[in-house]
Amino acid sequence: MGRLLLTGLIATAASIAHAESVTYAIDPSHTFVTFEANHFGTSTLRGRFDRKDGAVMIDKAAKTGKAEISVDANSVSTGVPALDTQLKGKDFLNAAEFSRVTFSADKFSFSGDKVSEVAGTLTLLGKTQPVTLKATHYNCYLNPLIKRETCGGDFETTITRSRFGMPYGLDYGLPDDIHLLIQIEAIKQ
Amino acid sequence: MMTTPRAPGTARDPPRGSGLAWGGPARRPAPVARATLLTAMLGGAALLAHAVPQSYAIDPEQTHIHWELRHFGTSTSRGRFDDISGNITLDREARRGDASITIATGSVSTGFGPYDGVVRGPYVLSTTAYPKAYFVSNRFVFEGDRLTAVEGVLTLRDIGRALTLRALRFSCRTDTEPAREVCGGDFEAEFPRSAYEVTHSLPFVADKVRVVIQIEAARR
Numbered sequence: 455m456g457r458l459l460l461t462g463l464i465a466t467a468a469s470i471a472h473a474e475s476v477t478y479a480i481d482p483s484h485t486f487v488t489f490e491a492n493h494f495g496t497s498t499l500r501g502r503f504d505r506k507d508g509a510v511m512i513d514k515a516a517k518t519g520k521a522e523i524s525v526d527a528n529s530v531s532t533g534v535p536a537l538d539t540q541l542k543g544k545d546f547l548n549a550a551e552f553s554r555v556t557f558s559a560d561k562f563s564f565s566g567d568k569v570s571e572v573a574g575t576l577t578l579l580g581k582t583q584p585v586t587l588k589a590t591h592y593n594c595y596l597n598p599l600i601k602r603e604t605c606g607g608d609f610e611t612t613i614t615r616s617r618f619g620m621p622y623g624l625d626y627g628l629p630d631d632i633h634l635l636i637q638i639e640a641i642k643q
Numbered sequence: 644m645m646t647t648p649r650a651p652g653t654a655r656d657p658p659r660g661s662g663l664a665w666g667g668p669a670r671r672p673a674p675v676a677r678a679t680l681l682t683a684m685l686g687g688a689a690l691l692a693h694a695v696p697q698s699y700a701i702d703p704e705q706t707h708i709h710w711e712l713r714h715f716g717t718s719t720s721r722g723r724f725d726d727i728s729g730n731i732t733l734d735r736e737a738r739r740g741d742a743s744i745t746i747a748t749g750s751v752s753t754g755f756g757p758y759d760g761v762v763r764g765p766y767v768l769s770t771t772a773y774p775k776a777y778f779v780s781n782r783f784v785f786e787g788d789r790l791t792a793v794e795g796v797l798t799l800r801d802i803g804r805a806l807t808l809r810a811l812r813f814s815c816r817t818d819t820e821p822a823r824e825v826c827g828g829d830f831e832a833e834f835p836r837s838a839y840e841v842t843h844s845l846p847f848v849a850d851k852v853r854v855v856i857q858i859e860a861a862r863r
Contacts, residue, residue: 483755484718493705496814497827497857500709502721504754531754533725534704593717598847606718637718 475513478605478640480523482506485606485640487525490633501541503555505529510640512562512569512605519562521572523638525555545622552579559587568592572609578618587611587636597641606639696734699826699860701744703727706827707857708746712836713849720848722762726750731860733783733826735815740783742793746776766843773800780808789813793830799839808832808856827859 488502508523527549530541542549559574569592576585592607612633616624624630709723729744749770751762763770780795790813797806813828835850836842842850 483758484714484720486721486754488721493857493859494816496816496825497705497812497859498829499705499857500707500723500855502754531752533707533723533752537704591718593715595715595717597715604715604717608719635719635721637720639714639718 474515475511475518477643478510478512479643480506480508480510481604481606481639481641485523485638486636488635488637490635492629494627499532501530501532501537503527503529504531508557509643510605510638514567517562517564519560519569519572521557521559521562521574523557527553527555546620548579557585557587569605569607576613576618578613578615579620581618583613583617585611585613587634600641603642604639605642606637609636609638610634611636696732696737696739697824698863699731699733700863701727701729701731702825702827702859702861705857705859709855709857711853711855713851715847716849720753722751722753722758724748724750725752731826735788738783738785738788740790740793741781742778742783742795744778746778748774748776748799761843767841769800776800778806778808790828797834800841802839804834804838806832806834824862825859826862827857830856830858832856 482505485506485508486502486504487506488500491499491501493499503525505526505528506524508521510519510521510523512519527547528542530538530547530549532538532541541547544550547555554577556577557574558577559572561573562569563571563573568589570589571586572589573584573586575582587609588611590608590610592605594603594605596602597604610633612631614630615621615632616630621630622628703726706727707723707725708727709721712720714720724746726747726749727744729742731740731742733740748768749763751759751768751770753759753762762768765772768776777798778795779798780793782794783790784792784794790810792810793808795806795808796803798804808830809832811829811831813826813830815824815826817824831853833851833853836852837845837850
């Protein structure tokens with residue numbers, strides 16, 4: 455009985471949620487995944503992915519959301535062409551075989567009316583692992599140029615690349631932990 | 644002493660050693676045990692070596708300047724300069740140093756073509772009129788043996804302003820192949836872009852610029 459009531463309540467909440475769920479398409483000019491990797495304990499190398507697509511659905515009233523964002527492994531860019539080639543190769547991203555790196559999430563946490571955390575999975579090299587992105591900044595605003603609501607912010611997380619089957623260089627000091635800095639802005643559709 | 648900056652789009656130096664740009668057996672640092680032994684054996688020589696200023700050439704593969712700007716109070720937009728050259732002199736014993744770094748402004752890269760055009764254009768970097776930016780310092784700040792800051796002047800659009808780079812980390816290591824000492828680290832700084840008369844898109848794009856610098860330099 456109790457369970458039935460709960461199911462009924464959730465169903466009602468879900469239908470309300472769907473009624474107010476808004477889809478936002480990512481703005482590729484303000485959405486980038488930047489990675490940081492320590493270089494032999496000396497300095498921090500940064501690189502980014504230039505091609506990406508995706509959408510985010512947010513229901514502000516129900517405080518729920520969904521996100522599906524992909525980056526093209528072939529678009530990795532460090533500013534050093536020889537390094538980009540190496541990163542796209544079999545030892546790292548294997549972009550010829552696994553061009554899409556996808557983040558898929560359906561657990562949004564809110565702090566007040568702001569998204570504070572997004573939990574989901576990251577699929578890299580065909581392997582799927584849980585990943586939680588923490589918001590370091592979040593905001594919505596009315597973009598005066600396009601007259602539409604835009605939401606987004608900065609998120610970060612750290613992934614362990616060996617868990618995705620990318621152990622190259624661990625034996626001579628390349629780092630296993632890769633810090634990800636994510637800029638995202640998405641426009642209301 | 645300074646390397647001539649390459650024109651944007653031209654080929655970089657070919658990768659050394661095995662041809663691997665990042666890591667790879669040919670670029671590996673000395674194993675710790677071996678480095679310790681080497682340090683012990685050559686301790687005297689190393690002390691002597693450090694007693695005089697040593698010159699280091701910037702490694703363009705491990706040297707990048709990223710900048711960050713808050714967009715509409717919401718997210719952080721980033722860009723970087725890909726073509727950086729220069730020389731650093733370091734006297735770790737005397738705790739002194741100087742740096743002379745040249746940035747080819749046309750090598751700016753945001754990952755979004757139209758923005759590269761805007762940033763290179765007359766309202767931001769004016770890269771045709773001002774193809775080079777410079778950072779010059781002769782004041783390295785140490786706390787004990789630790790380098791904590793580099794105080795200098797950043798010249799952008801021919802406007803020079805004092806800028807202090809805070810060291811987030813700084814250290815030296817010994818690579819085996821090629822055998823060389825490499826020093827480097829991460830630095831950060833902030834400045835208002837309006838100080839360089841870059842006011843485009845204010846206030847929607849913030850005035851405050853944060854720069855994040857990765858630098859590695861090999862002893863000459």
